[in-house]
Amino acid sequence: MADEVVVFRVWDSPFSYRVELALALKGVNFRRAEEDLKNKSSELLLYNPVHKKIPVLLHAGKPIAESLVILEYIDETWKQNPILPVDPYERANARFWATYVDDKCLEILWRACWTRGEEQQKCISEAGERLRTLETALEGKKFFGGDTIGFVDIVVSFLTPWMEVLQEMARIRLLEEENYPRLCRWVRDFSSCDVVKETRPPREKLVAFFATLKPPN
Structure with missing residues (x-):
C-alpha cells in the first residue's frame, strides 16, 4: 500500500515502544517489522544507514529514524489527538x-x-x-x-x-x-x-x- 506505516522495532525496546504508543494514541494502523539486532535486516540498514538501529518509521516508503524525531513526525503528519502542545x-x-x-x-x-x-x-x-x-x-x-x-x-x-x-x-x-x-x-x-x-x-x-x-x- 502506498501509505503503509511500518515500524522497524525490537519488542523489548522502550524506544520502539515510544513510536508504537504514539501511533496507537493517534489511532494509526501500522505493521511491526521485528528486527534481530545481531543480524540486522537489509531493510533496516537501507532505511537507517547512519545509525543502523531501531526504531525506524517507514511511511509511504519514506524512512524516519530516531525516536524523538519520529514522534514529532507522527504528530505533524496525523493531526488528531496531538501529543505536542500548540503553544x-x-x-x-x-x-x-x-x-x-x-x-x-x-x-x-x-x-x-x-x-x-x-x-x-x-x-x-x-x-x-x-x-x-x-x-x-x-x-x-x-x-x-x-x-x-x-x-x-x-x-x-x-x-x-x-x-x-x-x-x-x-x-x-x-x-x-x-x-x-x-x-x-x-x-x-x-x-x-x-x-x-x-x-x-x-x-x-x-x-x-x-x-x-x-x-x-
Whole structure:
C-alpha cells in the first residue's frame, strides 16, 4: 500500500515502544517489522544507514529514524489527538524535558541497575538527583502533557515497566513513593490507561529477557 506505516522495532525496546504508543494514541494502523539486532535486516540498514538501529518509521516508503524525531513526525503528519502542545513556549518546554530524559536520565538509571559496589552507589545517588529534577515537571499536573498523555509522557514511558523490572531484579530502590510521590503517582496513572496496557510488552516477558542479559545479585 502506498501509505503503509511500518515500524522497524525490537519488542523489548522502550524506544520502539515510544513510536508504537504514539501511533496507537493517534489511532494509526501500522505493521511491526521485528528486527534481530545481531543480524540486522537489509531493510533496516537501507532505511537507517547512519545509525543502523531501531526504531525506524517507514511511511509511504519514506524512512524516519530516531525516536524523538519520529514522534514529532507522527504528530505533524496525523493531526488528531496531538501529543505536542500548540503553544510555542509549551512545545519548547516539552522538547526540553524530552531531551533531558534522553541525555541525563536513561544511561544513569541503567547503570544504577547493572553496576555493583561503589560505582553502583554513586550511580544510584546521581540517578536520584536526576529523578528529583524530572519530578519538578509534574508539578500541578496529572501527566507531563497536562490532563492527557503527551510527548514527554511517551518519552518517560521507560519507567514502567522497564525500570520497575530492572530495579527489582537488581534489588535496589530507585523510584519510591516517599522520595518521588509525583513520579510514582504518574506511573500509576500512566499504567492504568487502556492504550498503555494494550501496547506495552508483558512484564513477565521483560523479566525473562533481562535475566538472560545479566543475572541480578
